[in-house]
């Protein structure tokens with residue numbers, strides 16, 4: 001099938017299968033479909049859209065068909081994305097399974113593990129959370145201490161994770177554990193998958209400055225995990241952990257194409273002779289939008305280069321660093337557009353403080369998935385090859 | 390369109406990088422400056438550039454050009470930015486070529502491609518780029534025109550054989566209507582070309598005209614959009630030169646960070662410096678994408694203003710940061726004339742002003758974005 005034929009087919013398929021109410025922009029990611037055993041669909045349309053897209057593999061267009069993916073080439077996937085964008089289709093599913101675990105499993109998992117887990121990610125049956133950070137292991141992730149002891153036919157897991165996003169809403173966790181207590185810190189780590197309903201797992205939500213409570217402390221108290229649920233080689237989990245992080249960073253950094261600040265400013269403040277009246281604000285917005293546009297073309301360039309065979313590698317750190325710092329800046333500018341009204345925290349007028357709360361939430365962007373400083377360390381070492389002490 | 394270089398352009402890039410690194414290292418510019426060379430560039434290098442196809446890079450093959458388009462011209466400019474190559478390339482091969490094409494003038498393209506006679510373009514009349522504000526008037530005299538007044542900041546103005554001058558044939562300063570382009574030849578009556586030695590030790594000139602005979606190029610009164618298009622297109626290539634400057638500063642600086650020892654360690658181990666260098670790397674990476682996008686858009690032939698303003702603004706910002714950081718991270722040696730890094734900052738700033746500095750670009754970007 002030629003690409004043009006493919007486009008026509010995708011268009012027809014979307015026309016028939018994407019419900020009208022799923023062709024409207026989402027106000028925030030909270031309106032997205034996250035899937036999982038306990039997910040409460042906001043509407044029948046949302047459920048239908050997930051089921052139809054999941055069956056076709058269009059939730060994960062480029063993953064192999066064999067594991068429930070769409071089996072599309074990168075060119076075809078680009079066409080699907082363009083066609084979805086054309087009709088404003090929402091993503092049928094968003095999840096840590098899609099962004100993080102899936103790519104790592106496809107690369108490092110056994111055939112059985114892929115057969116077991118990938119289709120459930122693709123269909124949105126299982127929602128995953130990420131068990132990396134611990135109270136004593138943040139930027140210095142490799143110093144983690146949660147341990148998994150070899151008990152012959154199973155692993156016995158004990159320890160604590162923290163900042164586990166959506167742990168209380170997730171079905172399974174991909175977790176970094178120490179299996180080799182005596183090995184050097186990067187070499188004794190393994191990558192383990194287990195069910196959050198296993199006996200001994202408990203979670204406790206943590207509230208953020210934004211008032212949202214998206215993450216938890218997660219405790220493991222004598223959790224039994226079958227041997228077959230360790231991914232890759234025992235003690236070699238650090239390689240997988242890092243590979244997964246490059247995907248996470250690309251995702252966090254990719255701010256997509258949000259509504260331009262200038263449009264929001266025009267709507268809120270109006271224009272005079274085609275220009276925003278407040279010259280200082282206009283100039284601040286222009287500065288921001290120049291950088292944002294250049295960033296957008298940089299994401300596109302990185303994608304095109306990857307398509308041409310180059311590996312993204314440490315450049316994902318550059319995208320994460322710039323994308324998140326820009327997003328923070330964008331929300332600072334939004335405050336200026338809204339003036340003192342930006343800080344209303346409750347009530348209908350402010351949609352319960354959406355502007356203020358979203359602004360505060362962005363402060364985490366340059367922390368989660370590795371801080372900005374850590375990204376700059378990675379760029380120094382891996383791209384600029386500056387010496388270590 | 391993919392934001393990457395195809396194989397042909399990749400080869401052009403490699404040959405341009407190699408050519409300028411070998412034929413015109415920064416020491417050449419230093420030499421031209423120290424000898425107070427009157428021509429301000431090396432004629433033999435220009436000859437070699439013509440043979441490489443660089444001189445006629447934007448021109449069609451029928452006219453004797455290499456027809457590599459703006460992406461190609463950008464790659465050459467970037468390579469020249471790295472070496473700070475002194476050359477009439479920008480004035481002749483980019484600005485004049487873009488203007489004559491935008492005016493629909495076919496007659497001069499062959500001469501442009503050959504490069505034996507140099508062309509340049511004269512627009513500015515004061516310290517800021519302001520095309521609509523053009524005041525110089527052309528007076529009808531006999532069958533032709535004469536020009537009187539002053540043009541400044543004309544690249545290669547004192548060595549050019551032919552100057553394309555923007556002047557008013559109707560309306561008043563501030564109006565976009567009423568501008569026309571004229572050709573004035575070297576040695577014309579009443580033309581005084583004064584070389585202006587500037588910080589970058591390159592070729593700039595003030596030109597004064599006194600009832601100087603001039604020939605109309607293109608149509609009368611309606612040249613604004615053609616000149617604007619030419620300066621937009623030129624800005625995409627200027628952005629590429631600034632990108633080359635920024636890149637080279639980053640490379641030289643990281644090299645120095647790996648070599649200089651203080652406190653018993655190489656200074657590149659200091660995280661404060663690592664982070665600044667890494668931040669600079671990211672800034673330049675963004676600029677590279679914006680510049681490539683603008684150059685590709687220029688080649689597609691449609692409206693290019695928004696992309697040119699974006700690329701030029703980004704390139705100015707990155708070059709400013711890169712040249713400042715380069716000096717700071719070199720310490721005292723970065724301030725010495727003997728060391729080359731200072732040549733980069735002295736080129737980056739005046740170049741940024743050619744056809745509009747950061748604020749001009751940001752203003753245009755906002756206006757074209759509808760605010």
Ligand SMILES: Cc1cc2nc3c(=O)[nH]c(=O)nc-3n(C[C@H](O)[C@H](O)[C@H](O)COP(=O)(O)OP(=O)(O)OC[C@H]3O[C@@H](n4cnc5c(N)ncnc54)[C@H](O)[C@@H]3O)c2cc1C
Nearest residue numbers: 130131132133138139163164165364367368369370371373
């Ligand atoms: C909203 C949110 C969601 C998250 N979700 C998850 C999740 O789902 N799963 C998960 O495992 N984790 C998650 N995290 C945790 C996140 O990955 C960590 O917070 C992050 O890695 C930083 O670790 P830390 O908080 O311990 O800070 P620290 O490492 O203590 O850092 C404190 C400060 O020191 C700086 N610093 C530390 N080391 C260096 C260094 N070497 N050089 C220079 N500066 C340094 C940091 O940049 C930072 O500014 C989430 C965090 C947030 C905020």
